[in-house]
Amino acid sequence: MHAQMSDLLDFANQRTAPHMQLTRMAVAHHRFVWIHPFTNGNGRVARLFSYAMIRSYGFAPDIEYQTVNPTTVFGADREQYYARLAAADSLEDDGLVEWVDFVLGGLQRDMDAMHRLTRAGALEDLVARAVDRARRSAMLDDVAARALTRVADGTAFKAGDLAGAIGMDPSGRSRLIAGLLDRRLIERVHEGGRVYRVRLSPNDLTPFVFAELDALGMAPAILQDPPSRPVGSASHRAPRGA
Numbered sequence: 001m002h003a004q005m006s007d008l009l010d011f012a013n014q015r016t017a018p019h020m021q022l023t024r025m026a027v028a029h030h031r032f033v034w035i036h037p038f039t040n041g042n043g044r045v046a047r048l049f050s051y052a053m054i055r056s057y058g059f060a061p062d063i064e065y066q067t068v069n070p071t072t073v074f075g076a077d078r079e080q081y082y083a084r085l086a087a088a089d090s091l092e093d094d095g096l097v098e099w100v101d102f103v104l105g106g107l108q109r110d111m112d113a114m115h116r117l118t119r120a121g122a123l124e125d126l127v128a129r130a131v132d133r134a135r136r137s138a139m140l141d142d143v144a145a146r147a148l149t150r151v152a153d154g155t156a157f158k159a160g161d162l163a164g165a166i167g168m169d170p171s172g173r174s175r176l177i178a179g180l181l182d183r184r185l186i187e188r189v190h191e192g193g194r195v196y197r198v199r200l201s202p203n204d205l206t207p208f209v210f211a212e213l214d215a216l217g218m219a220p221a222i223l224q225d226p227p228s229r230p231v232g233s234a235s236h237r238a239p240r241g242a
Helices: 002-013 018-035 042-056 070-074 078-088 093-118 122-136 142-150 159-166 170-182 206-215
Strands: 186-188 196-198
Touching: 002 018, 018 042, 018 070, 018 078, 018 093, 042 070, 070 093, 078 093, 093 122, 122 142, 122 206, 142 159, 142 170, 159 170, 170 186, 170 196
Parallel strands: none
Antiparallel strands: 186 196
16 A cells, blocks of 8 residues: 555656646545555545645645635535546546546536626625525524625725715614624725625535535535435445555
C-alpha cells in the first residue's frame, strides 16, 4: 500500500497541461478510493484530496464563492458515483474514460449553476425568497425580514440604508442591527466597523437558502439524504495491496 500511495502522490504532483488538470484530478480520486488506504473515512479524504488538487491548479481561489467544488459532483448522484467508480476498477481505458466523463460532466453542470447565480438579480431573488420562507416559518419577524430583503443583493450597507424598509428611528435601527449581528444574519465588512452585509450561513437563514437552491435543482443529494451503501460496494472495499 505504501508503494501505491507513493505512486499516487507522484502522479498527483506531476506538472500537467491546463486542459488535462481536471482529468488528472478525476483519475487520482478514483485511484485513491481503489487503494482504499484507511479502514474508515476514505470517501471524505478522497474528496479533500480532490479539492486540494483543484486548489493547486488554481480552480478554487481564496474568494467567498468557490468556482469548482468536487463535493457537489460526487454527491449529486451517489448511485452513479459508485457505479462509475466500480466500472473504473478494472483500470481499463473504457472504465476510466467513463469515470472521467462523469466527473467532468458534473463539474461543468456545477459551473453552469454558479453562472446562473451570477446573472443580474439571480442571487438577490434567491435570498429574498429564502427570507420570505423564514418569515412565513416564524423564524424571522416582519421587521427583520424587510431589512434582510432590502440588502438581499449582498452589497454593503449602513444602518441608515434600512430606514426606507423598516421605518425606525436611528435608535431602533441600531437595536435591529445588534440583533441581526447576534443571530449572525449579517456581518461587519470590517472588524469593528459600521458597514454590514447579509450573511447566508451558518445561521437561521441557511436551511431556507438550501430549500431555495433545492427548488432550483442546485442542491446536491449529499446535502439531502444520509449516505447509505451496502457492504461490499465501492465505498466499503477492502484495502488493496496491504
